[in-house]
Amino acid sequence: MARLYLSPPHLSGNELGLLAEAIESNWITTLGPQVEEFELELAATTGAASVLALSSGTAAIHLALIVNGIGAGDEVACSSLTFAASANPIVYTGAAPFFVDCDESWLLDPSLLDEAIAARKRAGARVRAVIAVDLYGACCDYEAITAVCERHDVILIQDAAESLGATYRGAPSGTQAPLAALSFNGNKIITTSGGGALAGADESLVAHARKLSTQAREPVPHYEHTEIGFNYRLSNLLAAVGRAQLAVLPERIAARQRINARYRELLGDAPGIAFMPAPTDGTSNCWLTCLTVDPAAFGADREQIRLALEAEDIEARPVWKPMHLQPVFADSPIYGGDISARLFERGLCLPSGTAMTDDDQDRVVATLLSTRSA
Numbered sequence: 151m152a153r154l155y156l157s158p159p160h161l162s163g164n165e166l167g168l169l170a171e172a173i174e175s176n177w178i179t180t181l182g183p184q185v186e187e188f189e190l191e192l193a194a195t196t197g198a199a200s201v202l203a204l205s206s207g208t209a210a211i212h213l214a215l216i217v218n219g220i221g222a223g224d225e226v227a228c229s230s231l232t233f234a235a236s237a238n239p240i241v242y243t244g245a246a247p248f249f250v251d252c253d254e255s256w257l258l259d260p261s262l263l264d265e266a267i268a269a270r271k272r273a274g275a276r277v278r279a280v281i282a283v284d285l286y287g288a289c290c291d292y293e294a295i296t297a298v299c300e301r302h303d304v305i306l307i308q309d310a311a312e313s314l315g316a317t318y319r320g321a322p323s324g325t326q327a328p329l330a331a332l333s334f335n336g337n338k339i340i341t342t343s344g345g346g347a348l349a350g351a352d353e354s355l356v357a358h359a360r361k362l363s364t365q366a367r368e369p370v371p372h373y374e375h376t377e378i379g380f381n382y383r384l385s386n387l388l389a390a391v392g393r394a395q396l397a398v399l400p401e402r403i404a405a406r407q408r409i410n411a412r413y414r415e416l417l418g419d420a421p422g423i424a425f426m427p428a429p430t431d432g433t434s435n436c437w438l439t440c441l442t443v444d445p446a447a448f449g450a451d452r453e454q455i456r457l458a459l460e461a462e463d464i465e466a467r468p469v470w471k472p473m474h475l476q477p478v479f480a481d482s483p484i485y486g487g488d489i490s491a492r493l494f495e496r497g498l499c500l501p502s503g504t505a506m507t508d509d510d511q512d513r514v515v516a517t518l519l520s521t522r523s524a
């Protein structure tokens with residue numbers, strides 16, 4: 151039986167056609183019609199005024215911080231329960247991160263964020279921005295988070311790397327903050343193999359990011375630079391792959407949501423199993439289906455389950471290890487922390503790839519349940 155991966159790429163069938171178009175047109179660089187079309191199509195999908203295709207979601211977060219003038223001496227709040235790529239760009243700029251726990255929604259806790267920013271300010275910190283992370287396909291409580299940011303006069307950056315196609319109060323993910331980062335990494339709901347984008351309501355910020363992403367070249371015939379730039383653009387070849395993928399996004403979302411609903415149906419009654427709560431003010435794209443395991447009630451712990459799945463060639467992963475527990479961020483302040491620590495200890499992400507069959511899913515469920523008597 152073939153290995154069942156957590157979230158492998160799922161081709162639409164039109165990737166080769168668009169790639170051939172790109173190659174035949176000789177646009178195989180970081181410029182070209184596929185990049186332009188991909189940006190326009192992403193703007194239409196997200197409703198963002200302006201979109202900049204980039205080499206990664208990490209680059210998008212980095213540029214979002216830079217165009218807001220964040221650098222040495224500044225502090226930036228970040229969700230603790232996330233992938234390190236949400237927080238690393240803070241350090242790239244010379245600013246310092248501090249971390250804020252989630253609440254029982256698994257997403258950034260707005261009132262704790264409020265307290266954390268107030269506490270950092272009392273300690274004399276220059277708090278400039280918040281990076282709110284949409285986890286596993288669900289958007290944060292942006293109404294509350296925006297109010298906190300306004301109260302403290304700090305910038306909000308949306309890390310929407312995992313939430314393309316989700317909605318918050320009827321609006322597509324990627325428009326809940328002035329700038330949002332998207333990712334098309336190989337494990338995401340759609341992929342360019344590797345890539346990302348910066349989506350923004352503020353076209354001048356995106357235009358500045360565009361300039362910075364191409365080595366900050368000034369618009370003159372020779373190479374003239376007045377600021378430090380980066381080589382962060384997406385290749386026209388990868389944009390072709392992205393366009394083929396974006397065309398099937400609605401099907402991919404529907405499939406992930408169906409997989410999520412079926413896991414809930416098949417496992418919802420098992421004692422000690424609790425799923426990541428579904429959003430109450432929007433829809434998740436259900437990028438990954440995640441649950442927690444109470445070992446006393448279930449009869450096996452998260453790691454026993456993960457290893458049993460691995461023995462059956464099924465890839466499952468612990469929920470993100472929170473940033474405040476990462477050795478590299480040991481010196482960064484943390485506000486709260488117990489909830490994300492518990493989610494890490496007990497949380498498991500199940501295979502959620504859209505090419506997965508019901509039989510594949512039944513295999514995951516049977517193996518998971520078989521550990522109860524182990």
Ligand SMILES: Cc1ncc(COP(=O)(O)O)c(C=O)c1O
Binds near residue numbers: 332
């Ligand atoms: C929450 C989160 N933020 C940022 C990133 C970074 O995206 P990329 O891998 O495209 O740099 C990812 C995914 O990899 C992610 O899951």
